[in-house]
Amino acid sequence: MQAVTNATVANDISTVNKALQTKLSQTEQLKNMLETCLAEVVSEIAELLSTRKRLEERGGKVADKIGVNSNRLQVRSGRPTREMTMDDVEKSLLKQQGLLGSFAERVNRAIAQARGLQGGVDKEIAALEAVRAKLEADLRDKLEALRVDEAVLSVPVDAGAEGTLSASFRRAADCTPKTPHSWVRSTEDNLRNAHHWLADSARLRKAILHAVANSRANEHDMSARLNENMMAKVAATRNLREDLQSQLERVRDEQARARAQRASLSAALEAKRGPLAQARERLAVRRARPCREAVNDEVEAALAREVAHLASITQQLSDKISAVDKEISALDASANQLTDNIRDKDEALRIDERMVMLDGRINVAQRPPSSVASFALSEMSAPRTQTLARIRELEASLGAARLEREGMESSLRQLKESIGSPAY
Structure with missing residues (x-):
């Protein structure tokens, strides 16, 4: 047992x-x-x-x-x-x-x-x-x-051994045992x-x-x-500003030539005023002859032709001066417009360069601080196209004015040649 x-x-x-x-x-x-x-x-x-x-x-x-x-x-x-x-x-x-x-x-x-x-x-x-x-x-x-x-x-599992469990192996509180599966x-x-x-x-x-x-x-x-x-x-x-500056310089040259031409015309007109006044005085004195001596002779006819000729030349010179004055006025308006445009371009360029450097660049030529690639020029913007079109219009207008002035100068030379050596 x-x-x-x-x-x-x-x-x-x-x-x-x-x-x-x-x-x-x-x-x-x-x-x-x-x-x-x-x-x-x-x-x-x-x-x-x-x-x-x-x-x-x-x-x-x-x-x-x-x-x-x-x-x-x-x-x-x-x-x-x-x-x-x-x-x-x-x-x-x-x-x-x-x-x-x-x-x-x-x-x-x-x-x-x-x-x-x-x-x-x-x-x-x-x-x-x-x-x-x-x-x-x-x-x-x-x-x-x-x-x-x-x-x-x-x-120990020996029959004579008597073991004691430490207090650390005592569960603090009773709990419901789980199944092995749970x-x-x-x-x-x-x-x-x-x-x-x-x-x-x-x-x-x-x-x-x-x-x-x-x-x-x-x-x-x-x-x-x-x-x-x-x-x-x-x-x-920057390119537009340079184009506008070049255009302004050409307009300044045209202004200088137009003013020089006006001065020449004014001098010529002033030179004819004296002879015209003298011719009119001579004709008036000649017509003071007694009634029985008032004859439309060769002297009377020559004096009348002289007065008419000088009056015609004076009127033509006055017309030329008026035309040159209009050209000068148009050139002044173009110069003022170009000056205003250049001033706006300078301000826009200053602002654009400042805007570029807001990312920490020291100057515009420096690459951006990030890995952004260097720039390549894009297509022409609408404002630039409009400005260049306006420049072309101004150039065409100035070209037409130049041709008109040259025509007037040619007419003036012909007039001078015709009155340079009067036969009377």
């Missing part, structure tokens, strides 16, 4: 030890899975924090660029009235302002809110922190379970939940990085086009 009892006890002890070994193996396996998953969660939280930091830094850079863009719009609003046009520069500034503002809003939403790029970063971090807390609690319980089961294995499922549920949030977080980070990359590419393209348009505008304004 004693032998049977001893055999039964030995069998029971062996069964318990095998069950403990199996349980220890299962618990160890679950513990390893929890540790691996917890490390992934901790790493993912760090990645999310790094992503949020990059987003915040990116948001700060975007805010700085919005400030530069706003300053450029404000500075450009000070251009002269005739230079205020919706050109390529203005369109690029407004388009870039909208793009930067939209991205800044998305960045703020992605950082702090549950909307935006597939969920907010802060929301994702909070969820992972909750997952981390559950995993850590489960891992602590698994470590404690391993310690307890290992302690159970270490309890025990495993509880940890598996924690792991599945953790993997779900890990995958969700990875998708969020991928979406954020994709959005940031797209935004940076779009912003780079916009900045490149804006820089090209600004530099093209500066070059076009």
Whole structure:
């Protein structure tokens, strides 16, 4: 009987030890899975924090660029009235302002809110922190379970030995034992939940990085086009200013020639006034002869022809002077208009160059501080086309005036030749 009892006890002890070994193996396996998953969660939280930091830094850079863009719009609003046009520069500034503002809003939403790029970063971090807390609690319980089961294995099983359990192996409070299936499922549920949030977080980070990359590419393209348009505008304004200055110099030359011609005509007219007055006086005196001596003879006819001839020449000179005065008036108006236009171009050029350098450049020739490529001249803007058309109109008008003046000079030479040596 004693032998049977001893055999039964030995069998029971062996069964318990095998069950403990199996349980220890299962618990160890679950513990390893929890540790691996917890490390992934901790790493993912760090990645999310790094992503949020990059987003915040990116948001700060975007805010700085919005400030530069706003300053450029404000500075450009000070251009002269005739230079205020919706050109390529203005369109690029407004388009870039909208793009930067939209991205800044998305960045703020992605950082702090549950909307935006597939969920907010802060929301994702909070969820992972909750997952981390559950995993850590489960891992602590698994470590404690391993310690307890290992302690159970270490309890002596000799018949004469009498073991005592430490107080640390007393459960603080009674609880309802789980079934082996629910025990495993509880940890598996924690792991599945953790993997779900890990995958969700990875998708969020991928979406954020994709959005940031797209935004940076779009912003780079916009900045490149804006820089090209600004530099093209500066070059076009400078070229227009030079064209206008050349045109003004030609008008000044025409003014000088026209005034010299007027002075010559005025001198010629003044030179004829005396002879005309003398001729009229001679004719009047001749007509004072007695009535019986009043004869339309050759002397009378010659005096009358002289007066008529000198009067005709004087009238022609007066007409020429009037025509030259009109030409001088037109040249003065053109010179004033060109001067005003040059002044506006100088002011517009000063403002455009100042606007270009708002991004930190020391001078206009320097490359922009970002990776924006150097500019290439774009197509001619509408204001430049209009200005060049106006220049062509002025040149045509001046050409016609020059031909008219040359015709008058030719007529004047013929008149001078005809009266240079009077036969009387």
